[in-house]
Amino acid sequence: MQEGSLNLMLFYVSILTSPTTGVATTNFGMLGDVIIAEPDAYIVFAGKRVIEQTLNTKISEGSQATKFI
Numbered sequence: 001m002q003e004g005s006l007n008l009m010l011f012y013v014s015i016l017t018s019p020t021t022g023v024a025t026t027n028f029g030m031l032g033d034v035i036i037a038e039p040d041a042y043i044v045f046a047g048k049r050v051i052e053q054t055l056n057t058k059i060s061e062g063s064q065a066t067k068f069i
Contacts, residue, residue, distance in 0.1 A: 014028065014030070014036070019044075025043060039067075
């Protein structure tokens with residue numbers, strides 16, 4: 001791998017497919033300069049049940065689809 005100032009300026013395109021969940025979402029998926037996702041793809045860091053238990057509230061169905069991100 002070449003390391004240098006030119007390589008640090010490389011363009012990074014992230015393409016998200018369904019499902020993209022967990023650590024992959026934050027470590028790779030959301031770091032791109034341009035982020036492209038499938039229509040209605042399921043892209044989350046935590047599942048619906050975990051979010052509801054943490055926030056003590058119900059989240060709407062489909063709120064973890066790409067059209068809401």
